[in-house]
Amino acid sequence: MNLESENNKKLKEFFGSEYHALKGYVNSRIRDNVNRDAEDIIQDVALKLFSGADRYAPINNVAGFVYRSIKNKIIDVMRTTKKTESVEVNEEFLDLAEIFQPPSGNEFSDNINSVLKECINDLKPGYKEIIIAIDFEGYTYKEISQETGIPEGTLMSRRHRAIGILYKKLENKINKENR
Numbered sequence: 001m002n003l004e005s006e007n008n009k010k011l012k013e014f015f016g017s018e019y020h021a022l023k024g025y026v027n028s029r030i031r032d033n034v035n036r037d038a039e040d041i042i043q044d045v046a047l048k049l050f051s052g053a054d055r056y057a058p059i060n061n062v063a064g065f066v067y068r069s070i071k072n073k074i075i076d077v078m079r080t081t082k083k084t085e086s087v088e089v090n091e092e093f094l095d096l097a098e099i100f101q102p103p104s105g106n107e108f109s110d111n112i113n114s115v116l117k118e119c120i121n122d123l124k125p126g127y128k129e130i131i132i133a134i135d136f137e138g139y140t141y142k143e144i145s146q147e148t149g150i151p152e153g154t155l156m157s158r159r160h161r162a163i164g165i166l167y168k169k170l171e172n173k174i175n176k177e178n179r
Contacts, residue, residue: 007053014062015046022070029074037126039161040154045073047153080149115177119169127162134159 015022019042026038049069059065120128133139141152 007056007059008050010059010062011046011049011053011066014066018063018066022066025067026070026074029071030078037154037158040157041070041073041077043157044151044154045069115170115173116166119166119173122169123162123165126158127165130155130159131162131166 022042023038026041030038030041045066049066053059120131123131130144133144134141141155144150144155145152
């Protein structure tokens with residue numbers, strides 16, 4: 001029990017203080033694209049390390065342990081990454097998705113709809129694809145994970161970040177138009 005709490009404590013302290021350095025390390029090894037995102041890799045490694053912390057011997061060199069784990073994850077991602085075709089989103093596709101999306105009773109103005117479409121089109125491909133798949137096409141995380149091989153947690157993180165980016169972009173555009 002003491003071993004579990006000691007390893008967890010060391011890992012929490014390390015990830016808390018070194019997150020940005022870890023992100024820089026991962027970014028120096030890969031380029032962000034649909035299947036490779038620095039934050040996703042770090043989160044996957046952290047999840048595995050924290051969930052298995054009680055199985056490890058006492059971790060003396062936390063930095064070496066974490067960096068080695070991240071390096072191995074990067075190698076795994078590079079080996080298993082398949083070339084995927086990016087989904088091209090155009091106005092007709094989003095209009096079609098709106099037709100199949102049931103009305104919510106909270107209708108937006110045409111102006112907000114066009115701003116939303118523009119903001120979605122401006123997202124990087126991985127974010128755009130997850131928003132369209134989940135929010136417009138009605139796929140589940142499990143279905144997308146099975147199809148792409150990307151872990152469900154990674155897809156959830158990606159969508160969460162995409163929604164945050166969309167929210168900020170929408171807020172900025174609407175504020176500029178209302179001035």
